[in-house]
Amino acid sequence: MEKAPSGPLRGLRVLDLTRVLAGPTCTQMLGDMGAEVIKIERPESGDDTRGFAPPVWPGTTESAYFLGVNRNKKSLTLDIAKEEGQAIIHQLLETCDILVENFKVGALAKYGLGFDQLKAKYPGLIYCSITGFGQTGPYAPRPGYDALIQGMGGVMSLTGEPEGLPQKVGVPVADLFAGLYGCIGILAALRHRERTGQGQQIDIGMLDTSVAWLANQGMNYLATGENPPRLGNQHPNIAPYQVFPTKDGHIVLSVGNDPTFERFCKSFGCEAMLEDPRFATNAERVANRDAVTATLTPVMQSKTTAEWVAALEERKIGCGPINKLSDVFADPHVKARGCTVDLTLSNGAAVTVIANPVRLSATPADYRIAPPLLGEHSEEVLTGLLGMTEAQVQALKDKGVV
Numbered sequence: 085m086e087k088a089p090s091g092p093l094r095g096l097r098v099l100d101l102t103r104v105l106a107g108p109t110c111t112q113m114l115g116d117m118g119a120e121v122i123k124i125e126r127p128e129s130g131d132d133t134r135g136f137a138p139p140v141w142p143g144t145t146e147s148a149y150f151l152g153v154n155r156n157k158k159s160l161t162l163d164i165a166k167e168e169g170q171a172i173i174h175q176l177l178e179t180c181d182i183l184v185e186n187f188k189v190g191a192l193a194k195y196g197l198g199f200d201q202l203k204a205k206y207p208g209l210i211y212c213s214i215t216g217f218g219q220t221g222p223y224a225p226r227p228g229y230d231a232l233i234q235g236m237g238g239v240m241s242l243t244g245e246p247e248g249l250p251q252k253v254g255v256p257v258a259d260l261f262a263g264l265y266g267c268i269g270i271l272a273a274l275r276h277r278e279r280t281g282q283g284q285q286i287d288i289g290m291l292d293t294s295v296a297w298l299a300n301q302g303m304n305y306l307a308t309g310e311n312p313p314r315l316g317n318q319h320p321n322i323a324p325y326q327v328f329p330t331k332d333g334h335i336v337l338s339v340g341n342d343p344t345f346e347r348f349c350k351s352f353g354c355e356a357m358l359e360d361p362r363f364a365t366n367a368e369r370v371a372n373r374d375a376v377t378a379t380l381t382p383v384m385q386s387k388t389t390a391e392w393v394a395a396l397e398e399r400k401i402g403c404g405p406i407n408k409l410s411d412v413f414a415d416p417h418v419k420a421r422g423c424t425v426d427l428t429l430s431n432g433a434a435v436t437v438i439a440n441p442v443r444l445s446a447t448p449a450d451y452r453i454a455p456p457l458l459g460e461h462s463e464e465v466l467t468g469l470l471g472m473t474e475a476q477v478q479a480l481k482d483k484g485v486v
Contacts, residue, residue: 161458324337
C-alpha cells in the first residue's frame, strides 16, 4: 500500500510534463517534499532517460539515470498530440496546483496547453517552464542541452588547466541548477498564491541560471572587465586553495585566510614563508600563486594523504582527500548522514538512490514511491482520480492515447 505523504507540500498535486534531467529534478524535489506528482510519459517509449543505458540497474531493465530523478512520481502514459490526450490533461488540471514542463518554447501551445491558453481557465495554476534559453530573447526557439549551455554560459572557459582545453563539469550542472531554481520559483509562487489566489508562469532559462551561478567569477569579471583565466584546481581569489600532490596521491588544501596560513606555516616548518613579502597576505599570495605552489609542493609531498588529513584536521586547517565515487559512498560521514536511500520497485527489485539533501527537522523528505515503471499508474490515475471506467480506459489504450 502506498504510504501517505507527510512532507510540507502534502495536499498539492503536480502535473509533470518534463523529461530528461532539469524538469525531473524539479518535480522530484516537489515529490520528496510531499506533493503528489503525476508524470506524463509517451506511450511505449516514455521519458528519454529510460533509454539512457548502460548502465541499467542490476536485475531490472530500468536505466540508472531514470531511477535517479523520478522517485515519488506516478507514471501515466498519454499521447498529448491526440485530442483525447489533451482532454485528459484538462481533466487533470482541474485538480492540479502546479504544472511543470520543459518543452521547446511554443510547443505546448500547439496542443492548447500553453500558459496563455490556460491561465484564464485555471487562474490559480502555477505553470513552470524550463527551457534552454527562456521564453523570450533571440535564442528562445533553440533547444537547450547541458554541455552547450555550459559552453555558452561561461563555466567551461573557467574550468580546466591553463594550457589545456576548456572543460565541462563532470555532471550536468546546467540541468541540475535549472531544475533547482525552478523549484525555488514554484515555492515562491505558492506563497504568492496563498496571499492572492493567483497563479503565474515561472520562466526558467538554463542559460540565465548558468549566468547566475558564475558567482565570484562573474563578479570578478564585472569588477575588472577582464576575462578570468583557467586556473586548473586553484582558486581565483585565495591562495593556497588548491590540489597538491602527496606522497601517495593528492589532497585539497584550503587555507582561507591569513591567520590560517600563519598557523599552517608554523605547524609544518614553513616559517620562512612568513618572512617573505610575496606571501605576507592573501592578496600577495594570489599575485604570486606560482611561487606559493612551487614552495609548498615538496612540503606536501613529504606525507601521505591520510597523514596530511589527520595533521591538518588537528590544527583546524581545511583539507580533504580527492575521493572516487567508491570512496564517497563508503565514507562514514556520508553513511551517517543517510545520503542514499533503499527503495523497492513495484516489480520487487531493490534499488538504491541518492537521497534528498534538504534536512527539515519537522517534515523530512518523504520517500513513499519508488521510481515508476512506464505507465505503472495509468489505470490508477484514470479510474481513481478521473473516475473513468475500465472500458473507457481500454478504449483509450486501443486508440494509442494511453
